[in-house]
Amino acid sequence: MLHTVNDYLNQAEHNRGLADFLRDFKVDCLDWAVTCLFYSAVHYVNAYLRKNNITIPRRHKGDQRGPGRTNIVQQDPALSFIYASYRHLNDESSDARYELKKINAADYDKFLVTQLDKIEAYIIPKVSS
Numbered sequence: 629m630l631h632t633v634n635d636y637l638n639q640a641e642h643n644r645g646l647a648d649f650l651r652d653f654k655v656d657c658l659d660w661a662v663t664c665l666f667y668s669a670v671h672y673v674n675a676y677l678r679k680n681n682i683t684i685p686r687r688h689k690g691d692q693r694g695p696g697r698t699n700i701v702q703q704d705p706a707l708s709f710i711y712a713s714y715r716h717l718n719d720e721s722s723d724a725r726y727e728l729k730k731i732n733a734a735d736y737d738k739f740l741v742t743q744l745d746k747i748e749a750y751i752i753p754k755v756s757s
Contacts, residue, residue: 633755636675643668644744651736658731659724665744666721669714672751673701679755680706688718710750713743 647664650657670688674697677684682700690696701707701714720740723729731740 631674631678633675633679636671636678637752637755640668640671640675640748643671644748651733655733658733658736659729661736662717662724662731662740663721665740666717669717669744669747670697672747673697673707673710673714675755676707676751706754710747713746716740716743717747 643664647661647668650661650664654661674684676682677697677700682704685694685696685700687696688698690699695703698714698718702711717740720729720731724731
């Protein structure tokens with residue numbers, strides 16, 4: 629089943645809502661909150677890809693089968709503007725999950741959330757018709 633641009637936008641909002649809930653009510657779960665922020669970014673990128681009829685990769689990183697989502701964000705001239713923000717969220721999410729990095733509230737509020745805000749503000753006008 630092919631998902632629509634709105635499906636991806638709704639999922640991005642859903643993930644952001646969970647991140648906000650965790651930040652407000654489970655501050656000890658900021659590792660999962662940053663993961664939700666990253667997956668929100670993934671779905672904003674998916675919305676862009678769907679809108680532009682670009683095949684949505686099943687992986688973040690590319691391999692012999694083709695580019696991954698991160699490669700596309702980095703290399704597509706229309707998406708490269710958000711690459712740094714996307715990579716920060718990806719890296720922080722990965723570090724929280726696999727390296728057990730503790731995310732502090734100040735970094736979360738002042739840096740990580742602003743990375744998703746930048747992605748959202750950039751993508752929404754590009755996918756809205």
